[in-house]
Amino acid sequence: MAPSPSIERIHTDVLIIGAGAAGLRAAIETRKKNVDVLIVCKGKVGRSGATFYPSSPTRGIQASSGIGIDTVDRHIQDILNVGLGEADYNLAEILASEAPKRLEDLLTFGVGLAKRDGEIIREPGCFSKVPRAAIIENVGDFASCLINNVNRMGGKLYEQLQIVKLFVTDNRIYGALGIGKAGEVVEIYAKAVIIAAGGGAGVFKNTLTHPEQVGDSYVLAVEVGARIRNIEFFQIMLGTFRPDYMGFFPIDLFRKSPVFRDAKGDSIFDKYISEDELNIAFAHRATHFLFSTRDSSKWIDVAVEDAYKSSAVSVNVDVKMFEIAPFAHAFNRGIVINERCETSVDGLYACGEAATGMHGADRIGGNMLSATQVFGARAGLYAAEKSSRTINDGNPFRYELPPIDCNNGLSISDLRVAIRDIKDVIFDCALVIRSRKKCVNSLLILESINNLIENAKIKDAQDSRLYFSLTNALKFSVILIKAILSRREAIGPHYIIE
Ligand SMILES: Cc1cc2nc3c(=O)[nH]c(=O)nc-3n(C[C@H](O)[C@H](O)[C@H](O)COP(=O)(O)OP(=O)(O)OC[C@H]3O[C@@H](n4cnc5c(N)ncnc54)[C@H](O)[C@@H]3O)c2cc1C
Incomplete structure (x- = not known):
């Protein structure tokens, strides 16, 4: 019989899933309220996720300067116009109103913005002519500044821990289950949880984001009953x-x-x-x-x-x-949140690319990083307040890990081949040209992959993480194709043919 994996138990006030721009910003705000915060990250801190993905060395971040035509009102109007009727007015207003303050915060964290003659340079972003986007000069430096501030303020970081399940009873969050890089099991008990685990573009074989981003945010949320919306817009x-x-x-x-x-x-x-x-x-x-x-x-x-x-x-x-x-x-839409970044599950929050509402079908280039800072800070604040009002019962969770069979289980290469197959299938039906017929066929192919792995065992506990990445990629692909099939008209990046 295979040995049982070791179990570590951690208690914290707030758990943040994801250490990109949104998760790290949330952590900083949480610590201002003096509650315990644990930030976990699937990959290495500062090197995983979209924010710090090095394929482009700089980043644009939209925040109104208040000078000339570059007003907050114009920013709101631009978001709504570019969003083609799909952006939420309240969240768009919050984004535009609070982005200037959050940009100032970045300067106080030590983040370098491009300047000319001492003034912050402003550029237009995709779909907006107003020169409003400041330029973060160096992605590596951006990562270091946020991480240093989290460390300085006493936030705890746990890298290479993949959250595979949220624990929810009676629509209230109690914590999450993580798998470490050697297959070790970590139970985390928390009074509030923030999903800041980014988007899902890594589920495509051609992706301009970190390939590990296979939609974990959305799958974690959906599995506990939180709502997601319009993920066909990416x-x-x-x-x-x-x-x-x-x-x-x-x-x-x-x-x-x-x-x-x-x-x-x-x-x-x-x-x-x-x-x-x-x-x-x-x-x-x-x-x-x-x-x-x-x-x-x-x-x-x-x-x-x-x-x-x-x-x-x-x-x-x-x-x-x-x-x-x-x-x-990058995904423009995702988990449904309100102004306090609350999802429909009590104590569960979302921010960053994982969350939806502040952008529409199309999004102004540079507005996602603003959203990570504005809604990251809000999620941190409200999750901290929630944790202060909450007593955690801390009962041990019940969960199942993939069963292990050293002789007949799926090997690491079987798991990799299945992930590659999913990436090929989703690329074929869900990128630019979305054909209804192909989408329906793809659902059948994904179902056959699911049949192969549903009751399968794995060879080694160390492969549990890859197993969960595979099942998440599969579940997310099905969610994405169904979202595509549910929208008939061509709008923004959604182009479907019969
Ligand atoms: C190359 C590139 C250039 C871009 N340029 C711009 C730009 O100029 N302006 C702009 O506004 N936007 C830009 N974007 C988009 C923007 O950077 C991202 O959408 C945004 O930074 C996402 O931040 P995030 O914190 O929500 O998620 P991410 O930065 O993706 O972070 C997600 C985090 O969650 C962790 N994670 C994922 N799954 C799990 C799990 N199961 N368990 C534990 N941890 C998990 C990851 O390890 C990572 O730490 C760009 C994106 C890329 C890839």
Whole structure:
């Protein structure tokens, strides 16, 4: 018989799942209320998640300067317009009103913002012409500043601990179960829990975020009855395999008459768009990185994905050659929260890319980092207050771990192959061109993968984490496809064909 894994028990006032910009900001606010906080992180602190993913060294963060046209009211209006009727007014207002203060906080934490003549440089972001986004100069430095502040204020960090289950009884949260990197089991008892575990773009084989981000936030929430909404709205953009592996395709090149070809050397656009229309589409795309059905630049992504599925796609511009494809990026929607970042489960909060409402179908570039700071701080504050009012009964939880069979269980390579299969399936049906028929077929394929693993054992307790990543990727893919199937009209990044 396989030995039982060791069990560690931890008690804390507030548990924060995720150590990206949202989780770390929440931790800082929590400590101001002097309650115990434990921040757990699936990967290494400062190196996991989207915030610190190094494929782009800088980050834009929207916050109104209050100068000229750059007012808070204009920011709210922009969010609502760009969101195409899908953003929540109250949350958008909070985001725009509190972002300037949260940007000042970043300066006090020591985060470097790009400046010219002593003034913070402001740039426009995707879909908004107002130069409102400050530039975080260095992602690595951003990570260090937030982590140092959490440490200085007495927050406890536990890295490489993957939360696989939340404990909820009678719609109230009591804690969570984590698996450490050697398969050890950690029971965490908490009076309030914040989900800040980021988005789900890592479930696609082509992703411009950390590949471990396979939708854990959403699966954890849904499994305990919290609501998620509109996850069909996530960002998709053109990325490169060459010269940079998994880089952003630079949009200023659309002003230089780029030539897109398939492997045979044929133009990829003839089927979709005329030469004149293409020039207009290029002009649109030179202003935003993201695929959206809002303007004719959508045909660029549609044509690239169509061609990429049967051959490599290259772009020649200025004697440079790029190999490109569509990639999934950040989620605009997710767990439903109110102004206090509360979910529908008592004591369970959410913030950052995990949460929804402050952005709509499309999102202004730079508004996600503002959201991590504004709603991270709010989640920290309200979770701390909640924990001060709560007595935890701390009863041991009941849960099941994947059973182990050293001889016949699934090996680590079986688990990896299954994850790869899921990533292929979801890429095929749920990125740019979403076909109803393909989505329905994909659900059947995912069901067959589920049948293989549902009652399976694993070879080694050390593989439990990968097993849960696999089951989460699978569950999240099903949730995503169902969300896609439920929306008939093309809007923002959602383009579905019969
Ligand atoms: C390359 C890149 C560039 C970007 N540029 C911009 C930009 O310029 N402006 C902008 O506004 N947005 C930008 N974005 C998007 C934005 O950075 C992210 O959406 C945002 O930072 C997400 O922050 P977060 O804290 O919510 O989640 P993340 O930073 O993704 O952090 C999630 C955390 O949760 C942990 N975690 C996940 N699952 C579990 C689990 N089961 N158990 C325990 N821990 C778990 C992870 O390890 C990680 O620590 C960019 C994203 C990328 C990838």
